Amino acid sequence: MSEIKIWATVLVAALMPVVFVTIGGGADLDIGSWRLSFWGWLGPLLALAGSLVIQLLANSIGRGRWSRCGMWLALLLFSWVAVRMWTGGDQAARIVHFAQGGWLMLLVVGMNSLWRHRIHPKPTWKALLGSIVAGVIIFSGVVLADRADLKKRIEIGTTDNGRSDVILIVVDALRADVLGLYGAEPSPSPFLDGLASTGMVFDRAFSQAPWTVPSVASLMSSLYPTTIRPAGKENGWKVEGGNLVRPLPEDMPWLSTRFRKAGYHTAGLVKNDWLNGPSGFDRGFDVFEYVGGTKADGHSAQELVSAVQRWSKAYVKARTQKRVDRFFLYVHFMDPHIPYRPPGKHHPERQRNYEGPLDGTAGSLLQALKDGPGPTVADREHLMALYRGEVAYLDTQLRNLHQVLTEAGLWDVNTIVVFASDHGEQFGEHGTFQHGDVYRENVHVPLVLFGPNLQTGRLEIPVRLIDVAPTLLELAGLDGFNLSEGRSLTPALLGQSLTPIPVLTEHGGKRRVTGTTHSLLLRGKKQSVFAVEDFAEVSQVSSDEAFEAPELLAWLLEHEARRIPSFSQAQPVEIDPDVLKGLQELGYLD
CATH class of the missing domain: 3.40.720.10 (Alkaline Phosphatase, subunit A)
Structure with missing residues (x-):
């Protein structure tokens, strides 16, 4: 369980800059030759965050328990979003409608009841708070690096x-x-x-x-x-050979x-x-x-x-x-x-x-x-x-x-x-x-x-x-x-x-x-x-x-x-x- 908690903590911290930028409407950020495109991911981010909060609240009052299937699904989805957003995820298929995000949240929560072997992680509010603080620091660093790159140009x-x-x-x-x-x-x-x-x-x-x-x-x-x-009089302006210009x-x-x-x-x-x-x-x-x-x-x-x-x-x-x-x-x-x-x-x-x-x-x-x-x-x-x-x-x-x-x-x-x-x-x-x-x-x-x-x-x-x-x-x-x-x-x-x-x-x-x-x-x-x-x-x-x-x-x-x-x-x-x-x-x- 400790490995899962560490994994989850790192993911939350990594996604906080995405959350902040996306809530602000999205942006392209440059760190040297590395370009981050944080656009249109508010739906899946809110869905995954919502499913996490629901489980934490349910566990805190003793009426809910993470199943292995639900936990792994949530972590994998979080990981996919994080990797895509930090490696040019703007080109990935995006969930931009809140209705779609809601269905995703219900899917993650619903998977908790489909596994017989249950686990009982304790609510990790301190770890979550630490992740948010770390995420704020990462976000500030990314923004400062972007402004420095723009200043040079x-x-x-x-x-x-x-x-x-x-x-x-x-x-x-x-x-x-x-x-x-x-x-x-x-x-x-x-x-x-x-x-x-x-x-x-x-x-x-x-x-x-x-x-x-x-x-x-x-x-x-x-x-x-x-x-x-x-050649533009004929077809010299169009894509040549299918993928050439x-x-x-x-x-x-x-x-x-x-x-x-x-x-x-x-x-x-x-x-x-x-x-x-x-x-x-x-x-x-x-x-x-x-x-x-x-x-x-x-x-x-x-x-x-x-x-x-x-x-x-x-x-x-x-x-x-x-x-x-x-x-x-x-x-x-x-x-x-x-x-x-x-x-x-x-x-x-x-x-x-x-x-x-x-x-x-x-x-x-x-x-x-x-x-x-x-x-x-x-x-x-x-x-x-x-x-x-x-x-x-x-x-x-x-x-x-x-x-x-x-x-x-x-x-x-x-x-x-x-x-x-x-x-x-x-x-x-x-x-x-x-x-x-x-x-x-x-x-x-x-x-x-x-x-x-x-x-x-x-x-x-x-x-x-x-x-x-x-x-x-x-x-x-x-x-x-x-x-x-x-x-x-x-x-x-x-x-x-x-x-x-x-x-x-x-x-x-x-x-x-x-x-x-x-x-x-x-x-x-x-x-x-x-x-x-x-x-x-x-x-x-x-x-x-x-x-x-x-x-x-x-x-x-x-x-x-x-x-x-x-x-x-x-x-x-x-x-x-x-x-x-x-x-x-x-x-x-x-």
Whole structure:
């Protein structure tokens, strides 16, 4: 029995840091190269703790006795949780619902009656108290080690004190027309709508690709996807050989690298698996973290805000000690990307009674598409309602992000802030789902810019995500990239005129050129022209009516005939199995 008591005491002490962090909402903690992801384990921890307390209380009044089977089951479960949590347990299957945790607790307690030979351990309250004290000490040590590690990565930098801090907020898979500031009624985004009224809203902003990797690469480099990687015109962006990915070229320009060279502290906090690992998106960042926890459902956005708060505390301390001057912060939310599973009150009440085959996950949607004839109108409305619920949840977390950074003194009237999305989302429009086409719902994205002494209001001419990097660099008083296909939008932000130019979006053999009055879509040899007023893009315009179409086509032919410098293409590298699993959950892999 003494060995069992020692084992139990060590386990309780080992799990106390997990308990403290998980109750606080979860966190990623770094101890050198060792990363601890304490997320989503509150259910099993409470279940196991509850079963232990029940047995101790029962034994203390003489009405309960541990059975061997129950004790061993409890110890084994405790051990499994402890090992998983201290060795990257964020990727293990998690019990996140208290109802499931309750069943687990009943299982452990119930096993006590299934073994004939009974044992009578005395309540070990002193040992339990000692375990808790030891756990508190371990927890304090882990937190201190994490803060020390983060402190090392907040580099000493010197910038011109007259420059502004810069925040880039990117939301994954957020189509513009779902937001109140772009006309959605009722609006699921009241906070963002109000905030946007204090900045410049770009009514017709378009991404350069309808999915994350090429779109964010273009945003950060101010280059078109096919300039970065000519093979991207076909399938050069996708996973190669099932578990390989080709990192971004090392010699291409990058926004965070430019800020870092100027003396800024650079931090990137992301949730998308495509931005994780060896893809190359972490270049130029002093701190770049893929935040653990849920992927794109549940409390994903809240977890990201918690990570930002952890960074902000360390950064403010460094700034107070005059170790840094200015920062560039990149935050990438995953909500409302599939799986569409908004948490709690944000789950639409009407959809709780839905009895169709779609549960909001990529797997159920892909299965419905394979089985044919595909989602019905009711199914599509169900998915769209869940998506709007995700947007409503995101809006509350954007409010929390604003509050965290404002209270830390990192978001004020002198801060340059960009809010954007990398691409939109489809729900059966034009026969497709998620994001794999160049129709408006997939590439028309929100773009709002805030900054000191800048104009507020709305700008109606088409603009591009590749215009973001040159704009931020000019506003920060920094030189632009040597090679750039975007242009600065600063003149419009200062009240000056901005000449409209065609906006190009690329995806494999599909291309879209958006003009002032019309949009030209080329899908292989098929050519379609739509008027700007046709938001759904369902009524094609004849060539006689589309006077701008020939100009857009001529611009595209001239653009594709240009000579551009080529970048060195890196060799493919293997993707971590956990990252592949995450990409599958996000619907990128079958």
